[in-house]
Amino acid sequence: MKKYIQTLLFIVTILFSGNVLANEINRIKVGNEDAKITIIAYESLTCSHCANFHKNVYPQLKKDFIDTGLAKIEFRHYPLDIIAFNASKIAQCKNDGDSKVLEILFDKQQKWVKGNNASEANDNLKKFIEEQGIDIDFKKCITDKKIEDFVLNDRIEGAKQFKVNATPTIIINNEKFEKSLNYKNLKKSLEKMI
Template sequence: MFAAPSPKEQANMSFSFFSLSRRRLIVAAGAMLLAGPALADKAAAGKVSVEELMAPNALPDIVEGDANAPVTIVEYASMTCSHCAAFHHEVYPALKKNYIDAGKAKFILREFPLDPLATAAFMLARELGDKRDAVVDLLFAQQKNWAFVDKPLDGLASVLKQAGLSQDKFEAVLKDQALYEKVNAVRTRANEKFGVNSTPTFFINGDKYTGEITIDDFGKIIAAKTPAK
């Protein structure tokens, strides 16, 4: 998992994205700590009020799956986090097939950008409306082509052309101060209310899990939280 920058580092992150370079991105991101692999039988790291967790946010939730599913999974992710990309590539497809599409769980991804480039990517994904999650999956799948290159914004623009986002719209979205503030308000609330300080962080029916979770562990957790028939 990746650790979030300190409040001081976050405050120093510029809203002007257009001079971003790979070097500047690395400096702005602060100290990002690499965690070890996910452990079997992953234990919860705490619990928060489900009612507070699901209260209205600065940006509306996009819910994948049955809204009445007995288990609610909330992921806080950063678009430049390689562990988040690994989850969406290696684990999420099975989670979606076996649990979300089957009506056993619903899934919500929320923005927790760790650096200016991740903020920009989330802003652009939000511009696509109900296609946000599909765009997030696309950006995670092609993360190496935009997040870890010398000209990340050029790479990001190139990837998003596949989703139908024109260059003019791309530049306009990155100048949207209100959207910028909303993305970061989601992040701030997660940090201050729920103690999120790294990505990925999951809340499953209010129980907090940090770092990567295997599909087997998801299965065990969901089964334990599903009411007996």
Template sequence: MIRTLLSAGGSALLLAASYAFLAMPTGRSGEAVYLPGAAMAQETAEAAEVDTSTIREMVLGAEDAPITMIEYASYTCPHCAAFHAGPFKEIKKNYIDTGKVRFIYREVYFDRYGLWASMIARCAGSDRFFGVNDLLYSTQDEWVRAGEPQAIVGELKKIGRMAGLDDAALESCLQDGDKARTLVAWFQENAAADDVTGTPSFVVDGEKVSNQPYADFSALFDEKLGE
């Protein structure tokens, strides 16, 4: 099963909501403190061009692997969590770690929570990204259902701390309105280029592949390796 993407208009509304939210934490007076950059990001969210070249691809596996697999996934998508708990572990062990598959992970943003999770994961850097990735999926039920937005961000920060990030680094990453806007533009570019309509979605050597059991992925890879 897959989770269906929103329209471009829906994505824009969620992006605006995300910027508007980063209206926490509260100051000593109890009034909301808007994160620096959020207002500017909102105002420029509909700019004609956004330079997405600054967004780094998150990759596992040998650069010269004979097969390239791209996954499009959302941190709030339960089907994506199931894939990472099951088939992905076997794919990594038998194909990625053995140099047969180069794996590229690309985030999809259904909602502001997924965007915030992505910003935390990327804040950890490329060396720790996939470790945070695993934590976000394995604890998805906990942080997604934490309650109010401020509570969800609190849970995401806990995951960031587990990855070795301090509070200052986490605040800086979450306050980066330019980065949030660029990530959303990057996601929209990728989704359009690969005709991604839901998550998890996969592209293997340029061809769209549906979410499926490990045995089916394995058969597909073995067929390609035998060509």
């Protein structure tokens, strides 16, 4: 019941947030900016399916399409709860567009996604960030209004523009990827675009 209430409060916060564009914040991207194929991944950092995508699909996708310059990927935030919302702010906080923190959070998701309430979860997230040697001001990152707006706007725009309602949701050249999300299906779709 507590998680339900937290999720409900989180969604209400999103609905009543202003749509403020934070232009000075860089999007987390990997790949050649001029690549023919643009992949957008809407993800929630507490989503086990998203972590699975990063562990079992993304490495091969990166090797075959991103590192070769055929595609680029943008990671967009679609937090499903307050814990994911704060983790998204941490991933975005360095403001350099690098995916390192995002990858660490997905790779070791089970080490920090725990707690009976938002306060406990934040404490676990903060401890995890410190243990990983990630040099950020945790409190400043999770209370920064520009970062907060940036993350919320990703979610709002995803729902409006692409009808995102679950994570992960993959968009390829502005079209929603509707097949089962595994590397084989993704590869077939991408090969048709080359």
